[in-house]
Amino acid sequence: MGLTLTEKVLNRASGRSVSPGEVVEVQVDLVAFHDLTGYHVVEVMEKVGKVRIWDVDKFVLAFDHLAPPPTERAAEIQVGLRKFARSLGVKYFHDVGDGILHQLLLERYALPGQVVMAADSHTTTAGAIGAFAQGLGASDIAAIVITGRTWLTVPEPFRVKLIGKLNPGVYGKDVALHILGEFKAEGLSGKSVEFFVEKPQNFPMDHRATVSNMGTEMGADAAIFIPDEETINYIRNTRGIDVKPITPDSDAKYSDEYNIELNRLEPLIAAPHSVDNVKSIREVEGLDVDYVFIGSCTNGRLSDIEAAARILRRGKAKARCIAIPASRDVFLKALELGYIDVLTRAGCVVTYGTCGPCIGGHFGLVGPGEVAVSTSNRNFIGRMGSKEGRVYLANAAVAAAAALTGKLTDPRSLMS
Incomplete structure (x- = not known):
């Protein structure tokens, strides 16, 4: 039996063959936090006496939630996080004005097939590029920053096929809302939703990022777009590099499938x-x-x-x-x-x-x-x-x- 994209990613990250429902330990490729959650992550690290980063090449810190700081407390937290970044030699630190963390991960860091974890529920956004991406709490992210590893329950793979082309005035947001209307909030809990785009050029990266972003509203453990030429071109155009992404096998088995005819959607x-x-x-x-x-x-x-x-x-x-x-x-x-x-x-x-x-x-x-x-x-x-x-x-x-x-x-x- 063939493998889904989720299974291929988690097989590599865990070093063994995985199945839905299993609890596995995985190696993380990229970990991140921002100003609002970063304070709590560092606090956990300080409490356990291990203020260190296992690999500075795989860590990103961005100030975005309360940036510029609107209160004295927010400014105080950012001062502390700047000290943290300097003391540990953080290479990928984005101060006020660089951008929202999830957008920066798309533009500069996340790659197809990676396991991406960050201290924010909308980390699923990186699924647009073909990464298995999840948001975790401060304690879990602190453990990843220190060790580079985490545990997770292997989700059920669920396939969504996007067919045709959106009409003018209709965008990726409408696809996300359509899914929410059909399955309801948390309706895809415990599932890794893999999106297959019939004609990649008809559903560009900006649309994909919106849908993956709202995967967390759907309850999905991950919302991954199967990499295609749109993925390859986006990474080439934004970063100047070529990637050879992994894709599901043609006979991969999904727990269920759902088709969306894009030209039937409206705002x-x-x-x-x-x-x-x-x-x-x-x-x-x-x-x-x-x-x-x-x-x-x-x-x-x-x-x-x-x-x-x-x-x-x-x-x-x-x-x-x-x-x-x-x-x-x-x-x-x-x-x-x-x-x-x-x-x-x-x-x-x-x-x-x-x-x-x-x-x-x-x-x-x-x-x-x-x-x-x-x-x-x-x-x-x-x-x-x-x-x-x-x-x-x-x-x-x-x-x-x-x-x-x-x-x-x-x-x-x-x-x-």
């Missing part, structure tokens, strides 16, 4: 207060919107900024709008292409490389009674500010259309 939203409260934009069109956030590790990539600019070049935003490209590299490219100018002239407040509003941390929170449209990944009560606020999750075009009109609007009506 979707997740209504308050759950990621699986999924509706068509047509069902909620016309609702007044106070605040729009375009960005995050879910939808702060170049194609998202382009989609927003395409809508907002039509005029001045009627809802207040904050736009945050996920990294400095994305911001600079968007600046070069004129997207930042468009967003700024439309009235958006623009910065880059911070999680900020997504976690209700800073740079624009939702107020009491306000309706927000966000391209981020969670909309539970109080996530982005006031517990009396309501957050709708959507793709960047839907968000931009809401900013432009001040109402939930089908972006396709503005894309002619």
